[in-house]
Amino acid sequence: xxxxxxxxxxxxxxxxxxxVLRRGYSSESVPDRKVAILGAAGGIGQPLSLLMxxxxxxxxxxxxxxxxxxxxxxxxxxxPAGVPRKPGMTRDDLFNINAGIVKGLCLAIAKYCPHAxxxxxxxxxxxxxxxxxxxxxxxxxxxxxxxxxxxxxxVVRAKTFYAGKAKVPVAGVNVPVVGGHAGxxxxxxxxxxxxxxxxxxxxxxxxxxxTQDGGTEVVEAKAGKGSATLxxxxxxxxxxxxxxxxxxxxxxxxxxxFVQSNVTDLPFFASxxxxxxxxxxxxxxxxxxxxxxKEGLEKLKPELLSSIExxxxxxxx
Ligand SMILES: NC(=O)c1ccc[n+]([C@@H]2O[C@H](COP(=O)([O-])OP(=O)(O)OC[C@H]3O[C@@H](n4cnc5c(N)ncnc54)[C@H](O)[C@@H]3O)[C@@H](O)[C@H]2O)c1
Ligand SMILES: O=C(O)C[C@H](O)C(=O)O
Numbered sequence: 516x517x518x519x520x521x522x523x524x525x526x527x528x529x530x531x532x533x534x535v536l537r538r539g540y541s542s543e544s545v546p547d548r549k550v551a552i553l554g555a556a557g558g559i560g561q562p563l564s565l566l567m568x569x570x571x572x573x574x575x576x577x578x579x580x581x582x583x584x585x586x587x588x589x590x591x592x593x594x595p596a597g598v599p600r601k602p603g604m605t606r607d608d609l610f611n612i613n614a615g616i617v618k619g620l621c622l623a624i625a626k627y628c629p630h631a632x633x634x635x636x637x638x639x640x641x642x643x644x645x646x647x648x649x650x651x652x653x654x655x656x657x658x659x660x661x662x663x664x665x666x667x668x669x670v671v672r673a674k675t676f677y678a679g680k681a682k683v684p685v686a687g688v689n690v691p692v693v694g695g696h697a698g699x700x701x702x703x704x705x706x707x708x709x710x711x712x713x714x715x716x717x718x719x720x721x722x723x724x725x726t727q728d729g730g731t732e733v734v735e736a737k738a739g740k741g742s743a744t745l746x747x748x749x750x751x752x753x754x755x756x757x758x759x760x761x762x763x764x765x766x767x768x769x770x771x772x773f774v775q776s777n778v779t780d781l782p783f784f785a786s787x788x789x790x791x792x793x794x795x796x797x798x799x800x801x802x803x804x805x806x807x808x809k810e811g812l813e814k815l816k817p818e819l820l821s822s823i824e825x826x827x828x829x830x831x832x
């Protein structure tokens with residue numbers, strides 16, 4: 516525990532009423548919010564902390580290196596703590612190191628802020644989210660509405676790649692991404708992309724592969740210096756902002772995220788989720804899938820299930 520406290524780099528931020536008012540919400544209905552970032556010194560953590568401080572819902576202060584103090588009273592905890600990939604590694608190759616890091620941090624969350632929304636960024640997300648769930652279950656604090664695997668980066672990539680191919684401005688594009696967060700478990704639903712542009716089936720196959728391999732592309736380009744950082748910080752800030760808006764009662768906040776789910780026969784699955792005052796308000800269905808997407812859905816299930824089970828087994832051993 517002591518070494519974990521010493522190695523834990525934490526940043527805590529809180530929302531101020533006056534900054535929230537600049538957004539135009541009712542002063543009666545918007546409580547102060549505290550956001551803790553665990554792993555704030557890292558490649559993702561540093562820019563993510565800065566972005567969270569720019570968020571008009573949040574004003575920031577640095578906590579000390581006491582994990583408990585940073586976590587106490589947190590409404591949202593974002594976890595980008597752990598090692599990133601090097602070329603040639605899969606996300607699952609990070610399991611041996613990151614599973615223990617995540618388990619330790621989740622024990623602290625259960626102790627100091629059991630009601631916080633947890634945004635899990637640390638890889639392998641397909642396993643770290645089930646690990647967190649098991650830790651919280653054992654501590655008696657689990658609430659499936661409050662645990663999220665952050666897959667926003669897959670959506671950012673799918674949107675960017677689609678906009679490029681469709682020659683439309685990326686700002687107006689939306690593409691749901693479902694499944695999980697590793698290789699074939701990442702399933703972008705380009706058949707539901709808006710605006711509906713004229714993109715051929717061959718191009719959809721190529722865009723799907725590029726979205727699935729987007730993280731690996733970055734890992735290879737960085738040639739040993741880690742994985743995506745700035746784009747993940749941006750995606751993480753978008754997701755945390757959505758969580759804060761949901762908590763504050765903003766209606767119709769919908770993001771794709773990896774959560775406990777009944778959408779398929781797998782216990783955890785990423786899909787569109789409506790965020791609300793208690794975290795998950797509603798896990799939305801997949802909508803109509805193309806034959807290619809139906810095939811992709813069946814293909815991803817064995818790998819995703821095995822990663823989920825690996826996380827559950829680790830947490831219970
Ligand atoms: N979900 C996603 O889409 C996504 C995207 C990019 C990266 N990631 C993952 O995010 C993680 C972090 O990536 P990075 O590039 O920021 O790595 P990094 O090595 O730059 O930073 C990780 C930070 O975690 C800290 N850390 C380690 N153990 C800790 C502990 N017990 N408590 C608190 N902090 C601890 C380290 O000191 C370091 O500062 C990796 O696992 C990476 O695979 C996920
Ligand atoms: O690819 C990685 O290892 C990091 C992250 O999961 C990503 O998608 O960029």
